[in-house]
Amino acid sequence: MTEPTAPLAPGSTIGILGGGQLGRMLALAAARLGLKSHIYCPDAQSPAFDVTPLKTIAAYDDAEALRVFAGQVDVVTYEFENVPAATAEILAGLKPLRPGANALAISQDRLAEKTFLASKNIPVAPYRAVQSLEDLHAAVAALGLPAVLKTTRLGYDGKGQRVLRAPEDVEAAFAQLQPHPLVLEGFVPFEKEISVVVARGLDGTVRAFDAAENVHRYHILHTSTVPAAIPPGVEKHAAMLAKVIVVALDYVGVLGVEFFVLGGDRPTLMVNEIAPRVHNSGHWTEAVCLTDQFEQHIRAIAGWPLGDPQRMADVVMQNLIGDDVDVVPGGIDGDTQPHLYGKAEARPGRKMGHINRIVRS
Amino acid sequence: MTEPTAPLAPGSTIGILGGGQLGRMLALAAARLGLKSHIYCPDAQSPAFDVTPLKTIAAYDDAEALRVFAGQVDVVTYEFENVPAATAEILAGLKPLRPGANALAISQDRLAEKTFLASKNIPVAPYRAVQSLEDLHAAVAALGLPAVLKTTRLGYDGKGQRVLRAPEDVEAAFAQLQPHPLVLEGFVPFEKEISVVVARGLDGTVRAFDAAENVHRYHILHTSTVPAAIPPGVEKHAAMLAKVIVVALDYVGVLGVEFFVLGGDRPTLMVNEIAPRVHNSGHWTEAVCLTDQFEQHIRAIAGWPLGDPQRMADVVMQNLIGDDVDVVPGGIDGDTQPHLYGKAEARPGRKMGHINRIVRS
Numbered sequence: 114m115t116e117p118t119a120p121l122a123p124g125s126t127i128g129i130l131g132g133g134q135l136g137r138m139l140a141l142a143a144a145r146l147g148l149k150s151h152i153y154c155p156d157a158q159s160p161a162f163d164v165t166p167l168k169t170i171a172a173y174d175d176a177e178a179l180r181v182f183a184g185q186v187d188v189v190t191y192e193f194e195n196v197p198a199a200t201a202e203i204l205a206g207l208k209p210l211r212p213g214a215n216a217l218a219i220s221q222d223r224l225a226e227k228t229f230l231a232s233k234n235i236p237v238a239p240y241r242a243v244q245s246l247e248d249l250h251a252a253v254a255a256l257g258l259p260a261v262l263k264t265t266r267l268g269y270d271g272k273g274q275r276v277l278r279a280p281e282d283v284e285a286a287f288a289q290l291q292p293h294p295l296v297l298e299g300f301v302p303f304e305k306e307i308s309v310v311v312a313r314g315l316d317g318t319v320r321a322f323d324a325a326e327n328v329h330r331y332h333i334l335h336t337s338t339v340p341a342a343i344p345p346g347v348e349k350h351a352a353m354l355a356k357v358i359v360v361a362l363d364y365v366g367v368l369g370v371e372f373f374v375l376g377g378d379r380p381t382l383m384v385n386e387i388a389p390r391v392h393n394s395g396h397w398t399e400a401v402c403l404t405d406q407f408e409q410h411i412r413a414i415a416g417w418p419l420g421d422p423q424r425m426a427d428v429v430m431q432n433l434i435g436d437d438v439d440v441v442p443g444g445i446d447g448d449t450q451p452h453l454y455g456k457a458e459a460r461p462g463r464k465m466g467h468i469n470r471i472v473r474s
Numbered sequence: 475m476t477e478p479t480a481p482l483a484p485g486s487t488i489g490i491l492g493g494g495q496l497g498r499m500l501a502l503a504a505a506r507l508g509l510k511s512h513i514y515c516p517d518a519q520s521p522a523f524d525v526t527p528l529k530t531i532a533a534y535d536d537a538e539a540l541r542v543f544a545g546q547v548d549v550v551t552y553e554f555e556n557v558p559a560a561t562a563e564i565l566a567g568l569k570p571l572r573p574g575a576n577a578l579a580i581s582q583d584r585l586a587e588k589t590f591l592a593s594k595n596i597p598v599a600p601y602r603a604v605q606s607l608e609d610l611h612a613a614v615a616a617l618g619l620p621a622v623l624k625t626t627r628l629g630y631d632g633k634g635q636r637v638l639r640a641p642e643d644v645e646a647a648f649a650q651l652q653p654h655p656l657v658l659e660g661f662v663p664f665e666k667e668i669s670v671v672v673a674r675g676l677d678g679t680v681r682a683f684d685a686a687e688n689v690h691r692y693h694i695l696h697t698s699t700v701p702a703a704i705p706p707g708v709e710k711h712a713a714m715l716a717k718v719i720v721v722a723l724d725y726v727g728v729l730g731v732e733f734f735v736l737g738g739d740r741p742t743l744m745v746n747e748i749a750p751r752v753h754n755s756g757h758w759t760e761a762v763c764l765t766d767q768f769e770q771h772i773r774a775i776a777g778w779p780l781g782d783p784q785r786m787a788d789v790v791m792q793n794l795i796g797d798d799v800d801v802v803p804g805g806i807d808g809d810t811q812p813h814l815y816g817k818a819e820a821r822p823g824r825k826m827g828h829i830n831r832i833v834r835s
Contacts, residue, residue: 408811446779448782
């Protein structure tokens with residue numbers, strides 16, 4: 114449909130695909146702005162269902178449920194990038210879908226994402242598309258070992274990838290990883306990982322939050338520390354690259370960009386991946402920014418003016434994974450802002466919440 | 475019932491009496507802490523019903539509905555001080571009621587409140603109880619004119635009071651104000667009004683937010699500015715008095731204390747009134763404190779450790795009354811955090827939302 118450019122009136126309803134913690138935090142932010150949220154999720158136990166009475170429990174490929182949902186909301190957004198293309202197409206035909214379907218198409222396919230980034234002269238790790246075992250052998254010859262073989266779709270938190278360290282790893286990894294095609298990424302000797310959460314409004318305004326320095330454990334984000342310990346020039350460069358990406362995508366909403374920082378006397382950046390949504394490494398914004406990433410996303414997709422991403426204090430965000438959540442409430446102190454997602458069962462590896470801790474200088 | 479002292483586990487349910495903006499903001503804060511909220515309100519159109527699926531629509535004197543409600547929650551709190559005593563008694567017999575019934579009894583009766591404050595050597599404006607016209611004439615003779623005649627109950631935002639400027643005002647005002655008894659307050663030549671939002675935890679810990687300087691229009695709060703333009707000694711004294719009050723009440727939760735600041739070379743304070751709940755003049759905390767007044771109240775009544783009330787920036791909160799709300803979204807800028815209450819109709823005098831504006835130094 115033709116994209117309306119008028120801002121949504123207070124009292125309008127945001128449709129959110131996905132009922133996890135990101136959808137929940139988006140709904141909380143929408144409520145603060147006087148906007149309602151309608152959560153669409155197949156799982157009847159979704160955490161986001163606790164923060165709004167408006168919900169649809171249905172499969173993402175249920176065309177009739179999608180149509181009814183679209184009829185009850187004023188704009189549609191999502192908390193995860195793996196929204197099926199057919200779902201996006203149905204919804205985008207009925208209501209504004211923000212961010213748009215092109216951002217989904219690119220970010221849910223590693224190969225499309227790298228091709229897009231490279232086409233905009235954004236530095237990425239060297240890569241080769243792998244359709245066949247023959248392709249893989251050629252890619253290994255070109256990029257060397259170690260290298261990482263990844264599925265192009267549905268990979269997250271370390272799932273869907275194998276590290277190839279020696280030639281004898283190649284055939285097993287190719288057989289194990291499904292579905293094909295795959296992509297082989299050359300090894301990047303990075304010193305640290307940072308990320309930038311950037312927003313673009315319906316009017317084209319772009320605002321980036323400060324870069325966070327990220328530490329992972331078991332392939333899951335463990336901490337985000339802000340400010341990142343990187344030279345000011347590198348931080349500015351990261352923000353600039355993030356802005357290039359949202360402009361190139363004609364993007365509306367918040368987008369997360371993960372970077373590798375390569376060391377040496379003159380550190381350089383490579384984009385690891387992008388996520389067309391609010392991002393775990395941006396949860397610190399809730400504690401120390403007048404406008405946090407969730408409100409910024411809602412402002413953007415509602416066609417409202419973007420808020421100021423300026424940071425008021427230094428902060429460390431720590432994910433609470435599985436039993437980590439038992440630190441709340443007994444183990445929190447005054448300098449800590451806990452945020453729990455309302456999940457009943459603390460399974461190992463499950464993101465149960467996070468804490469933001471102010472760092473006093 | 476005997477007061478349990480163990481903290482509520484994440485996933486517990488807070489019962490909130492009242493479905494207005496304060497209940498709504500309490501429910502949003504509870505959600506961030508992984509706690510559910512169940513809103514009890516007679517009005518089916520309550521703003522707080524938009525932010526949780528758990529609600530009871532029933533009168534405050536519906537004993538059976540109150541019992542069912544109590545059975546579904548783990549602690550009960552309220553967004554307004556005029557909870558009927560019988561309601562408080564039923565609920566307190568079934569679940570922890572925080573703040574307790576004594577805070578309600580005192581704060582919903584101006585005379586009881588002043589008597590309590592005076593008994594703790596807290597300075598208040600001179601006052602006299604007025605049962606009869608004879609009492610009133612005697613009170614006017616004692617306190618002089620001008621003076622303010624007020625109902626002892628159900629007064630807020632300038633309702634239930636008359637200014638007596640001349641002897642001929644006395645009889646009409648006595649006849650107009652109902653129900654009796656009334657209280658006559660001597661005129662206080664104050665220079666400004668400030669307020670302190672203070673919290674006391676279940677473990678007795680007390681934390682006060684910085685004082686706000688308040689400006690009213692048409693008897694409704696217009697702006698709260700922080701920091702208040704008062705000497706540091708006066709601010710410390712206000713915080714100390716607020717702490718005396720919550721300790722004397724054996725209070726659990728957030729309490730708002732309004733003060734008159736009397737001028738001269740050595741400014742002094744008088745307590746105007748107290749409110750046993752989150753307070754309009756504390757809405758600024760959401761923008762610039764790691765723990766805002768809503769989260770602080772939930773932490774306290776849940777038996778969780780209190781958060782740090784430290785302020786990260788200077789701020790002005792402005793209420794959006796009636797059509798003021800039309801400033802959102804077109805008229806907001808980046809330095810502004812709008813918070814709307816989801817009310818459909820912007821009637822004159824109705825609190826529709828507020829904005830917090832950062833003041834850059």
